Amino acid sequence: MDINLIEFQFFLKLSEKLTAFTSFQLQGTGVAEAYYSTVKNVVGVTIFQELIDTFNKIQTDSDDETSLDKEIRHRILSNSKLGPVARNIIKMWFVGTWYQLPNYWLEKYGVSNSDSTFVVSENAYKEGLLWPTIGAHPMGAKAPGYGTWEDPPKIPTV
Amino acid sequence: MTLREINDVEDLYEYLYAAIQLEHATIPPYITSMYTMKPNSNLEAYNVIRVIVVEEMLHLTLAANVLNAIGGAPNLIKEGFVPEFPTYLPNGEEDFEVNIESFSPKTIDNFLMIERPAREYQDGHVPKQFTSFKNTSRKRILPTYISAEGEEKHFYSIGEFYAFIGEGLTKLSLKLGEEEFFKGDPERQITPEYYYSGGGEIIPVTNLESALEAIRLISEQGEGFEGAIYDNEGELSHYYRFEQIKLGRYYLAGDTAGNPKGKELTIDWDAVYNIKTNPKMEDYPEESELYEANVKFNTYYKNFLAKINDAFNGNPQNLIPAIGEMFVLKNMAYELIHNPIPGKEGVYGAPTFEVDKVPEISKV
Numbered sequence: 039m040d041i042n043l044i045e046f047q048f049f050l051k052l053s054e055k056l057t058a059f060t061s062f063q064l065q066g067t068g069v070a071e072a073y074y075s076t077v078k079n080v081v082g083v084t085i086f087q088e089l090i091d092t093f094n095k096i097q098t099d100s101d102d103e104t105s106l107d108k109e110i111r112h113r114i115l116s117n118s119k120l121g122p123v124a125r126n127i128i129k130m131w132f133v134g135t136w137y138q139l140p141n142y143w144l145e146k147y148g149v150s151n152s153d154s155t156f157v158v159s160e161n162a163y164k165e166g167l168l169w170p171t172i173g174a175h176p177m178g179a180k181a182p183g184y185g186t187w188e189d190p191p192k193i194p195t196v
Numbered sequence: 197m198t199l200r201e202i203n204d205v206e207d208l209y210e211y212l213y214a215a216i217q218l219e220h221a222t223i224p225p226y227i228t229s230m231y232t233m234k235p236n237s238n239l240e241a242y243n244v245i246r247v248i249v250v251e252e253m254l255h256l257t258l259a260a261n262v263l264n265a266i267g268g269a270p271n272l273i274k275e276g277f278v279p280e281f282p283t284y285l286p287n288g289e290e291d292f293e294v295n296i297e298s299f300s301p302k303t304i305d306n307f308l309m310i311e312r313p314a315r316e317y318q319d320g321h322v323p324k325q326f327t328s329f330k331n332t333s334r335k336r337i338l339p340t341y342i343s344a345e346g347e348e349k350h351f352y353s354i355g356e357f358y359a360f361i362g363e364g365l366t367k368l369s370l371k372l373g374e375e376e377f378f379k380g381d382p383e384r385q386i387t388p389e390y391y392y393s394g395g396g397e398i399i400p401v402t403n404l405e406s407a408l409e410a411i412r413l414i415s416e417q418g419e420g421f422e423g424a425i426y427d428n429e430g431e432l433s434h435y436y437r438f439e440q441i442k443l444g445r446y447y448l449a450g451d452t453a454g455n456p457k458g459k460e461l462t463i464d465w466d467a468v469y470n471i472k473t474n475p476k477m478e479d480y481p482e483e484s485e486l487y488e489a490n491v492k493f494n495t496y497y498k499n500f501l502a503k504i505n506d507a508f509n510g511n512p513q514n515l516i517p518a519i520g521e522m523f524v525l526k527n528m529a530y531e532l533i534h535n536p537i538p539g540k541e542g543v544y545g546a547p548t549f550e551v552d553k554v555p556e557i558s559k560v
Binding site: 043060061062063065066067068069070159160161180181182183184185186188189 | 234235236392484485486489516517519520521522523524527530531532534535536541
């Protein structure tokens with residue numbers, strides 16, 4: 039899928055708010071584009087666009103971080119259509135897996151047959167934000183070097 | 197630095213400093229090219245380069261062992277130790293540059309220049325040591341050498357440079373007596389217990405025999421044994437490893453130079469992040485996260501070199517924890533390379549390796 043650059047930037051901005059990681063860190067994983075394509079592909083262009091537009095409008099309407107935060111909870115996370123999608127984006131960033139959307143959502147809004155639970159890409163697992171969040175590394179990938187298990191975990195500031 | 201004929205121990209210290217600097221200077225270009233490959237692409241090429249990089253690290257450590265054995269002190273924290281890219285290796289003349297750039301056919305050509313065997317070898321002749329200095333305009337990747345007559349000359353290949361060091365070691369060992377010459381504290385040697393899976397076996401250096409063995413290993417891994425594409429241990433030398441990427445095919449035992457007959461090596465030259473070539477701190481907007489992350493990388497790298505240096509200067513047990521830091525650096529590099537430079541769509545960042553421009557974060 040081609041990347042619409044402006045839309046991709048909005049996706050990154052929204053992801054920043056949803057994950058508390060910066061856009062630099064998110065892009066640093068190398069899987070941001072794959073996640074963008076995954077959401078767009080599974081929920082369909084219309085709902086994806088609605089999510090981006092809603093977020094965009096919230097940004098325009100909000101005067102400060104507190105109201106932005108509140109509005110995201112109110113108008114995205116509590117919204118029956120956009121909420122499950124947003125929560126899926128959070129889960130995808132943290133563990134690299136796209137979880138099948140809830141049944142009620144699928145019955146009402148589902149458009150794609152590609153909605154199932156799947157690991158987004160080979161890299162998604164090891165790039166999960168879960169690992170830096172807990173100061174660990176993905177087992178079996180991103181080896182931190184012989185003997186480093188002796189050191190205490192280094193939890194980076196987010 | 198200008199090198200002279202090896203007449204005393206101090207001369208050899210300079211040569212071995214240059215050797216350590218030379219081995220290190222190949223690493224930023226090699227690893228950057230690997231890290232610019234997009235995730236899960238070009239795995240074969242990645243592994244070909246990786247083997248070479250790990251051997252450069254072994255060579256660096258071997259050179260440090262030789263220097264320690266003759267009473268010298270490796271110095272990886274001296275200003276200018278890490279070259280500013282583009283550079284000559286380690287500080288040669290004006291017509292050959294080594295770059296930090298994205299993985300591309302041009303980059304591989306650049307790496308082939310670094311590892312190029314002496315022309316005599318290519319013609320099928322084995323040069324008699326030191327007869328192959330030339331007043332030449334051929335790509336100079338090695339230090340200038342001033343002969344006893346004051347004539348400026350250039351090393352023809354990395355192998356020759358090491359052969360010259362080997363000759364110097366032999367000469368001084370004879371002149372001063374082996375025991376007196378190899379007077380370095382054996383406790384300063386990096387021995388196999390501190391060095392794991394790193395491109396071959398580490399050789400502790402305590403006498404002329406082990407010193408020459410270390411030098412031999414470095415040269416042969418680099419450019420093969422007596423003109424053959426494989427070294428004495430049956431391993432393909434660096435030049436031919438890189439050539440596999442250029443030619444898109446693996447070498448098999450028994451193949452001759454330029455005619456690999458192994459299986460195909462698949463390369464996707466487009467699955468690459470296009471980074472700014474030879475990036476500098478000022479290429480990144482000062483307020484950007486990219487800028488900050490690069491400063492952080494440079495600081496971390498500087499500190500990492502200080503830790504390696506500490507391990508090479510009497511604390512070999514500190515090498516293992518220092519090596520763990522390489523993995524942190526790798527992840528930091530990936531993060532930089534995956535981010536576009538703000539305002540320059542399609543051009544990505546990369547670590548700049550400007551360690552002399554950042555303060556050290558902590559004392560070892």
